[in-house]
Amino acid sequence: MTGAPSPDRRRLLTAGAAVLGAAASAQLWLPSAARAAETPLPDGVFGLGIASGDPLPDGIVLWTRLAPDPLNGGGMPDEIVPVEWEIAEDERLRKVVRRGTAHARPEYGHSVHVDVRGLRPDRSYWYRFRAGGRISPTGRTRTAPHPHAKGGTLRVALASCQNWQHGYFTPYADMLAQDPDVVLFVGDYIYESTPSSAGPRRHEGTGEPYTLVQYRNRYAQYRSDPDLAAMHANAPWVVTFDDHEVDNDWAGEVPQDPAKQSHDAFVARLAAAFQAYYEHMPVRATAIPDGPHIQMYRRLEFGRLARLNVLDTRQFRSDQVTSQAAAEDPSLTMLGAEQKQWLLDGLHDSPARWNLIASQIMMAETDILPGDGKLWYYDAWDGYQVERTALLDEFASVRNPVVLSGDRHLTMISDLKKDFADPSADVVGAEFVGTSISSNGDQDQAAFHAQWDPLKADNPHWKVIDAHRGYHLFDIRRDGIDARVRVVDTVVGPQAAASTLATLRVETDEPGVQVV
Numbered sequence: 001m002t003g004a005p006s007p008d009r010r011r012l013l014t015a016g017a018a019v020l021g022a023a024a025s026a027q028l029w030l031p032s033a034a035r036a037a038e039t040p041l042p043d044g045v046f047g048l049g050i051a052s053g054d055p056l057p058d059g060i061v062l063w064t065r066l067a068p069d070p071l072n073g074g075g076m077p078d079e080i081v082p083v084e085w086e087i088a089e090d091e092r093l094r095k096v097v098r099r100g101t102a103h104a105r106p107e108y109g110h111s112v113h114v115d116v117r118g119l120r121p122d123r124s125y126w127y128r129f130r131a132g133g134r135i136s137p138t139g140r141t142r143t144a145p146h147p148h149a150k151g152g153t154l155r156v157a158l159a160s161c162q163n164w165q166h167g168y169f170t171p172y173a174d175m176l177a178q179d180p181d182v183v184l185f186v187g188d189y190i191y192e193s194t195p196s197s198a199g200p201r202r203h204e205g206t207g208e209p210y211t212l213v214q215y216r217n218r219y220a221q222y223r224s225d226p227d228l229a230a231m232h233a234n235a236p237w238v239v240t241f242d243d244h245e246v247d248n249d250w251a252g253e254v255p256q257d258p259a260k261q262s263h264d265a266f267v268a269r270l271a272a273a274f275q276a277y278y279e280h281m282p283v284r285a286t287a288i289p290d291g292p293h294i295q296m297y298r299r300l301e302f303g304r305l306a307r308l309n310v311l312d313t314r315q316f317r318s319d320q321v322t323s324q325a326a327a328e329d330p331s332l333t334m335l336g337a338e339q340k341q342w343l344l345d346g347l348h349d350s351p352a353r354w355n356l357i358a359s360q361i362m363m364a365e366t367d368i369l370p371g372d373g374k375l376w377y378y379d380a381w382d383g384y385q386v387e388r389t390a391l392l393d394e395f396a397s398v399r400n401p402v403v404l405s406g407d408r409h410l411t412m413i414s415d416l417k418k419d420f421a422d423p424s425a426d427v428v429g430a431e432f433v434g435t436s437i438s439s440n441g442d443q444d445q446a447a448f449h450a451q452w453d454p455l456k457a458d459n460p461h462w463k464v465i466d467a468h469r470g471y472h473l474f475d476i477r478r479d480g481i482d483a484r485v486r487v488v489d490t491v492v493g494p495q496a497a498a499s500t501l502a503t504l505r506v507e508t509d510e511p512g513v514q515v516v
Contacts, residue, residue, distance in 0.1 A: 160406025
């Protein structure tokens with residue numbers, strides 16, 4: 001977040017080479033005697049890359065995982081390995097401000113999560129790791145603004161839904177060029193589906209992952225995508241999960257297919273999936289799983305400009321319903337009582353100009369029945385009507401609420417209304433449902449619009465709908481949010497051309513979104 005783009009924040013990195021290739025010539029920072037005493041590790045031990053996340057004004061999480069044989073459990077010895085880290089104010093790491101040693105433990109897949117503190121706010125830093133005589137790539141990250149900072153610009157990229165088998169992660173190459181301050185990923189980082197030869201790439205393994213090793217292998221495969229790796233190495237990420245990190249359409253402790261997965265078996269699967277998730281994400285120790293439970297909803301501050309509330313819409317939700325009457329059951333919950341109160345408290349006492357809500361699933365209504373009557377999309381907030389109505393009613397007294405969502409594999413940008421059944425009801429906020437990185441592949445646009453355009457009359461709150469692959473980019477300032485829908489022409493190959501599909505604007509203190 002800066003008042004004006006600085007050269008180091010807005011330079012174009014060609015395929016991330018300036019960052020990912022820097023480690024080869026980096027100087028060692030250990031004394032020679034200590035280096036000689038090390039147990040050598042094989043080449044490729046940092047093959048899963050590096051990442052940073054959850055920026056604070058004075059801190060950042062630095063991540064890596066030692067895995068010389070990533071698709072076969074990692075390939076590390078069953079022992080604790082010391083990993084040195086350092087973070088500096090310059091790209092050559094000559095002005096080191098913090099350094100230390102972390103321990104990559106076998107029980108956590110030899111992953112490393114360093115919670116660095118004592119940094120300066122609103123500043124770029126560079127970092128790297130060293131273990132067993134091997135040096136990681138150099139990464140770049142950024143701290144959040146000072147808590148009382150009011151001005152400047154925050155550039156946020158919104159991403160979700162990256163299915164390895166449906167395509168290459170080409171939107172990240174364009175995202176890298178746009179140089180966001182932070183990447184917000186709202187779910188479906190991996191897909192648990194079985195290997196298939198129908199798409200341009202094939203999942204590893206022989207079936208769905210159920211065990212910890214199987215989930216580790218799936219994450220390792222996804223981490224090998226070069227565009228994803230480059231984006232992780234160039235900006236801090238804020239992440240949350242949706243369903244495919246575990247099992248399609250799971251809710252609470254209920255799997256998609258209870259007749260095929262017993263409760264005990266699914267709880268064991270949850271525990272494995274959550275541990276693998278923690279092992280591969282740049283999150284703090286507060287997210288270390290407790291068996292089949294993981295703490296994921298949390299709040300991040302970007303000065304007085306923006307407060308980001310990251311939701312967990314999976315662990316606490318009631319199971320999905322399948323009818324209109326069931327969707328109006330007041331006992332149903334998406335968030336659970338504790339998380340819902342946490343969200344409301346954070347919205348109402350916020351000092352920020354913009355109150356952002358990262359919701360894995362769409363909040364605005366989707367009425368897929370042309371003409372009279374309603375037919376809702378029950379897996380989203382449509383299936384939890386009473387709780388959504390109560391939440392949107394609260395939005396009326398919240399300053400500038402903006403919901404950032406994923407899941408749908410399409411762009412759907414909407415006004416949020418107190419009552420979607422009443423065309424004259426007040427608009428209380430805006431929602432951006434980001435399209436997928438690769439899920440659904442290169443979709444037939446004509447077929448998509450033939451199906452969805454006739455529904456616009458029944459959904460007048462929709463402002464933009466589209467089915468290209470890509471991501472959303474937001475420049476957040478005190479007077480408004482300028483949003484761009486960035487799309488690529490293909491994901492079936494490793495390279496693609498990118499363009500802006502739509503440009504939108506949210507004005508401060510004027511609920512709703514306008515197409516520019």
